[in-house]
Every structure is written in C-alpha cells, then in structure tokens.
Amino acid sequence: MTVLVVSCVDDPTADLVLAELRDREVPVVRFDPGADFPHEMTLSASIDGIGLTGSIDTATRHLELLGVQSVYWRHPTPYRPARHLDEYTGQWVADQSRFGLGGILAMLPGARYLNHPWRNRDAEHKPVQLATAVAAGLKIPRTLVTNSLDSVQAFVSAVGGVVYKPLWSTPYRNAAGEALTVWAHVIDADTLDERVGGAAHLFQERVRKVADVRATMVGETAFSVRIDGAPELDWRCDYPSLAYTLVATPPAVVRGMRAYLDAFRLDFGAFDFSLTHDGEWVFLECNPNGQWGWFDPPISQLIAHEIADHLTCVKAWR
Numbered sequence: 060m061t062v063l064v065v066s067c068v069d070d071p072t073a074d075l076v077l078a079e080l081r082d083r084e085v086p087v088v089r090f091d092p093g094a095d096f097p098h099e100m101t102l103s104a105s106i107d108g109i110g111l112t113g114s115i116d117t118a119t120r121h122l123e124l125l126g127v128q129s130v131y132w133r134h135p136t137p138y139r140p141a142r143h144l145d146e147y148t149g150q151w152v153a154d155q156s157r158f159g160l161g162g163i164l165a166m167l168p169g170a171r172y173l174n175h176p177w178r179n180r181d182a183e184h185k186p187v188q189l190a191t192a193v194a195a196g197l198k199i200p201r202t203l204v205t206n207s208l209d210s211v212q213a214f215v216s217a218v219g220g221v222v223y224k225p226l227w228s229t230p231y232r233n234a235a236g237e238a239l240t241v242w243a244h245v246i247d248a249d250t251l252d253e254r255v256g257g258a259a260h261l262f263q264e265r266v267r268k269v270a271d272v273r274a275t276m277v278g279e280t281a282f283s284v285r286i287d288g289a290p291e292l293d294w295r296c297d298y299p300s301l302a303y304t305l306v307a308t309p310p311a312v313v314r315g316m317r318a319y320l321d322a323f324r325l326d327f328g329a330f331d332f333s334l335t336h337d338g339e340w341v342f343l344e345c346n347p348n349g350q351w352g353w354f355d356p357p358i359s360q361l362i363a364h365e366i367a368d369h370l371t372c373v374k375a376w377r
Contacts, residue, residue: 061126062370064089065164066133072352073133075359079367088120092160093136104163111168124163127170129370132179133348171376173277173369174325174347182323182347185226185261189342195318196311197342200264200333208255211262212248220265221246222292243293266341268333274308275351276316276328277365278374282351283308284358285334298353305358312340319345326369326377 062085066073073089080087090100095117104113104124115122138157140149165176172178182188189199203214204226215221225241232238246262271286271294285304290296308316312332320328329349332340351362368374 060128061086061088061122062129062131063087063122063127063164063167063170064131064133065092065135066131067091067094067136070133072350073131075352075363076131076366076370079360079363080370083367083371085367085371088115088117088122090115090117090120091135092156092164093138096138096156096160098141100160102160102163111163111166113163125168127167128372129171129173130164130167130175131173131366131370132176171369171372172326173366174327178324179347182325182328182345183227185224185344188344191319191322192315192342192345195315195322197315197319198339199342200266202264203262204259205262206256206259208251208253211246211251211255211260214262215246215248215251218264220267222263222265224261224263226259226261242296245292266333266343267335268341269336270334272306272330272332272334272340273349273351274312274316274330274332275349275362276313276320276330277362278326278369278377279317280365281308281313281316282358282362282365284354303354303358305361309340315342316345321377323347324377327366 062080064073064077064087066089068091077087077089092100096102099118101116102113104111111124113124115124138153138161140146140153144152186204189202192199201218203211205211222243223246224243230238231241245265271289272283273286274281274283276282283306285306286294287302287304288300290300294301316328316330320326325347327347329346329351331343331345333343334340352359354362365374369376
C-alpha cells in the first residue's frame with residue numbers, strides 16, 4: 060500500500076514527512092497535479108459497476124489507484140494553462156484537468172486523507188471558523204463582518220481597541236506593480252470613511268496578549284508552541300525575532316480543537332491563539348492546511364512523526 064503526497068516541489072513541510080516515511084521504508088508517490096499534468100503524468104481511470112480503477116504514471120513512478128492507503132494533501136500548484144495555447148483554450152484545458160484528475164484524486168477507493176481537499180476548502184472561511192470555534196467551546200474575540208460604515212463606527216465605540224484583518228490572503232499589488240501583504244493592523248476610527256462600503260471587511264476586538272500560540276493538531280494529539288518576541292499584532296511579520304517553546308495544551312482547549320476539527324471532518328489543523336495575562340487561550344483562526352515545518356527540531360520532527368503515524372495507519376483516524 061502506497062502513501063500519496065500531493066504538493067508543489069518547493070514544500071519543506073512535505074519534505075519533512077517524506078523523510079520520515081522513507082526512514083520507515085514506506086512506498087511513497089509524490090506529484091504536483093497542477094504543474095505535472097498532463098505533460099509529465101498519464102492518467103487512465105475507469106469507472107464502472109465495480110467502482111473506480113486505473114493508474115497514474117509519472118516520469119519515475121507507477122501508481123495503482125486501488126493501492127493508495129492514504130493521501131497527504133499539502134499545497135499543489137493550481138492547474139494552469141499550457142503556454143502554447145491561447146487564453147480561452149488554455150483555461151478550458153486547465154479546467155478539464157482540474158475537474159478530471161482532481162475528481163479522481165478526491166475519490167481514491169479506500170484511501171484516507173490528511174486532509175481531504177474539499178474539507179480544507181470548506182474550513183477556510185473565517186466567519187465559519189469563528190462561529191464553529193464558539194460552538195466547539197473555544198473563546199473568540201468579538202468580531203464584526205460588514206460593509207457598513209455606521210456598523211463599524213458603532214463597533215469601535217462599543218469595543219474600544221479594534222483590529223482589521225483580511226478575510227482572505229488575496230495576492231495584492233499596488234499601482235506600481237509591487238507585491239504587498241495586507242497584515243492585521245489597529246483601526247484608527249478617524250480614518251474610516253465610505254470606502255468601507257466597497258467590500259466585506261472583518262473587524263475584531265483587540266486581544267491584550269502576552270504571547271501567541273500555534274497549536275498544530277494531528278488526530279487526537281496537539282503540539283502547542285508558545286511564540287514570544289513577536290510584533291504587537293501579527294507574529295508572521297518578523298520571523299527572525301521569534302522564540303518558540305513547546306508547551307502543554309489545556310485539556311479544555313484540546314477538547315475544543317478536536318470538536319472544531321470534527322465539525323469540518325478534518326484530522327489536521329493549525330490553530331492560532333492569543334495568550335492573555337490571565338492565561339486564557341483566545342482563538343483567532345485555524346488553517347486546515349497550515350505550515351509547521353519552520354519550527355526547529357525537535358518540534359518539527361515530533362509533528363512529522365505523528366503525521367507519518369496517521370498516514371501509515373499506526374494511529375487511528377477520526
């Protein structure tokens with residue numbers, strides 16, 4: 060039985076799991092469907108009265124669809140048109156590949172997914188994340204999603220310190236074509252104007268924190284890392300200044316995270332919390348396919364080992 064790893068070539072997080080699987084001498088096939096298909100991959104799949112059968116061949120591997128034990132779904136490249144095709148033909152071809160090969164990869168008979176790509180997609184919307192976290196028993200900051208200037212002004216007046224966060228990490232460039240990242244930032248009420256009405260925006264109560272926590276949950280096991288030295292709002296702004304410490308996860312938070320993942324039918328999630336002066340863990344978001352590979356050993360090795368246990372069915376799946 061084979062473990063299938065679906066990701067782009069430049070994915071150090073997947074590389075850590077692959078190294079763990081190789082050490083265990085587990086058969087592995089890795090490819091990036093958006094980049095490799097159709098020029099470097101051949102698909103032949105039949106669907107009939109007995110279900111789905113067939114195979115995928117890459118330049119170096121042969122994969123029987125019935126032989127896939129589990130799938131580690133990471134960050135594959137989006138399906139892209141071939142350069143020699145015109146814009147419309149290229150987009151049509153890319154869509155056929157996405158729905159054809161993508162549909163096959165999402166329905167491999169008997170395979171377990173960490174995580175299934177459709178479940179990842181369902182769990183990516185921040186309003187749904189926050190509502191699900193509340194239902195799971197996790198504490199969240201007061202949040203407003205709106206395009207109403209009056210609503211956000213009233214929210215700022217009622218809450219006090221308010222942070223703006225993008226609802227989705229859309230690639231963004233300024234008028235000069237320079238790539239920009241939209242980080243979380245504190246709202247100055249005096250700068251709010253009618254431009255609020257141009258889109259949906261997420262405004263959130265500012266959490267007074269002493270540290271951040273990234274809790275990576277695999278199955279029933281949580282690996283919580285306290286992050287110190289971060290900028291005031293978003294620790295991703297300054298990685299070189301960060302210090303990481305593996306810490307115990309409060310049992311109530313573990314139960315809440317597991318209930319959250321169960322609601323989305325996930326076995327993996329990367330949770331972000333703010334840690335308050337009172338020791339309270341305040342949920343901010345959960346990336347169903349979040350990164351953890353930048354942690355230094357032994358933290359990254361522990362997580363890779365746990366994921367490999369699930370992919371080889373050493374640990375029970377939910």
